[in-house]
Structure formats: C-alpha cells, structure tokens
Amino acid sequence: MSAGFLKRAFSSLIDVVIVFAVVTVAFLVGGRTILQNRIEDFDAVNTAYQELSDAYEADFAAIYAEYEAAVELADGDADLEAAAEDTYYIARAVLDAQNAADIQPYDEVLTGYYMTVIYFFSIGFLILTGIYSLATGSKTLGRKIMQVKLSGPVNPVSIFFHDVILKYFFIVIVFSVSPYAGIALLLLSITIDLILMSFTKRKASLRDILLKMEVVKTGYGY
Numbered sequence: 001m002s003a004g005f006l007k008r009a010f011s012s013l014i015d016v017v018i019v020f021a022v023v024t025v026a027f028l029v030g031g032r033t034i035l036q037n038r039i040e041d042f043d044a045v046n047t048a049y050q051e052l053s054d055a056y057e058a059d060f061a062a063i064y065a066e067y068e069a070a071v072e073l074a075d076g077d078a079d080l081e082a083a084a085e086d087t088y089y090i091a092r093a094v095l096d097a098q099n100a101a102d103i104q105p106y107d108e109v110l111t112g113y114y115m116t117v118i119y120f121f122s123i124g125f126l127i128l129t130g131i132y133s134l135a136t137g138s139k140t141l142g143r144k145i146m147q148v149k150l151s152g153p154v155n156p157v158s159i160f161f162h163d164v165i166l167k168y169f170f171i172v173i174v175f176s177v178s179p180y181a182g183i184a185l186l187l188l189s190i191t192i193d194l195i196l197m198s199f200t201k202r203k204a205s206l207r208d209i210l211l212k213m214e215v216v217k218t219g220y221g222y
Contacts, residue, residue: 002203003148003215005194012167014142019132023124027117031124035116039109049106056099063091122176126169133163143215152213166207 036042070084133140138150138159150162171189175182193205208214 001217003146003217004203005197007146007148007217008193008197008205008215009190011140011142011146011148014145015129015132015140018141019125019128020121022128023121026124027120031120032117035113035120038116039113042113045106045109049103049110052099052103052106056095059095060092063088063095066091118176122172126164126172129168130160130164133159138163147218148215149218150213151216152211154213158211158213162207162211162213166210 039045067084067088070087071081074080074084134156138154140163143149150159152158171182171186174185196205196209197203202208202214204214
C-alpha cells in the first residue's frame with residue numbers, strides 16, 4: 001500500500017535534519033575556519049562591522065527617543081508633532097547615509113563570506129544526501145522510523161535521481177541564488193506533492209511518476 005503524504009513528509013524531515021546536523025558539525029569543526037581564512041584579517045573586518053552596526057543601532061535609538069520626547073512635549077499640537085516628525089526623518093536619512101558609507105567596505109567582504117557559507121551548506125547537503133541515500137540503499141533512518149520504503153526499479157541511479165536530483169537539487173540550487181525563490185519553489189513542490197498524494201489513486205509524487213517508483217508502507221522490523 002502506498003504511503004501517505006504525512007508519513008513521507010516526516011521521513012524526509014528526519015533525514016534532512018540528520019544530513020544538516022552532519023553538515024553543521026563539519027562547518028563548525030573545520031569549514032568555518034577554512035572559509036574565514038580566505039578573507040584577509042577576517043576577525044578585524046568582522047569586529048569593525050559589528051562595532052559600526054552597534055553604533056548605528058545606538059544612534060538610531062537616540063534619534064527615536066528624541067522624536068518621542070518632542071511628540072510628548074508637543075502635547076497634541078499638530079504643527080509641533082509634524083515638525084518633530086520632519087526632524088526625525090531628516091536625522092534618520094542622514095544617519096542611514098552615513099552608516100551605508102561607513103559599512104560599505106566591510107559589507108562587500110562579509111557578503112562574499114556569507115555567500116560562501118551558503119554554498120558550503122548547499123553543496124554539502126547535496127553531496128551528503130547522495131552518499132546517505134546510496135549508502136543505505138534508500139533505506140534511510142527516516143524511512144525506517146516511519147516504516148516506508150521505495151518500491152519499483154530501485155537501483156543506485158534511480159535512488160540518486162529520486163532522493164537527490166528530483167527531490168532537492170533544483171530547490172537547493174535556486175535557494176543558493178535567492179533564498180526567497182528557493183522557499184517559494186520548496187512550497188510549490190510540497191503543494192504539488194500534497195495534491196498528487198491526496199487526490200490521485202496511486203498517491204504518488206511527481207518524481208515517483210517520472211521514475212515509475214512508489215513509496216510504500218512496510219511492517220515492523222523493516
């Protein structure tokens with residue numbers, strides 16, 4: 001019997017958590033140091049950026065406090081309140097412009113660093129997911145816990161396409177370029193799977209149909 005959407009979703013969630021945990025450990029153990037060492041004086045750059053950000057937040061808080069105090073002193077006078085608002089927006093614009101100029105040299109460097117971190121996690125996730133799926137013969141821990149398995153032409157090639165290429169590859173690639181677009185594609189993929197599994201006789205996802213495979217329920221001891 002074909003497994004339902006919830007069983008499949010939870011089995012995938014368990015496997016994703018496992019893979020991301022391994023990638024995160026790899027990043028904390030060595031990946032972060034390697035990526036930071038690619039940037040000259042990373043610690044100094046990051047510290048300077050944080051100090052500028054903290055100073056901006058403090059200045060912004062002071063400007064807003066002055067605005068609130070001016071509004072309170074206006075005591076309902078519309079002209080004074082409008083003048084206080086104008087003063088606030090002018091001060092805010094000056095502060096934003098100065099902050100943008102101050103952090104620009106650091107922002108470019110750190111943006112490059114954080115992009116490499118995204119690539120590290122994206123590529124690491126895809127590689128480890130492929131190794132994990134192939135090493136277990138698709139009998140991942142998530143599928144064992146939820147008592148489901150792949151059925152049909154199950155072989156290394158079909159497993160790789162089912163569990164990596166058609167399931168995560170395109171979502172991860174889009175996410176690494178634009179997180180918002182990646183999340184939108186993920187939600188679209190989940191919606192399509194939910195519709196197909198809920199309202200079709202086979203309860204098959206799009207990748208199941210393309211590869212002529214099924215995810216079926218198993219008994220205990222799988």
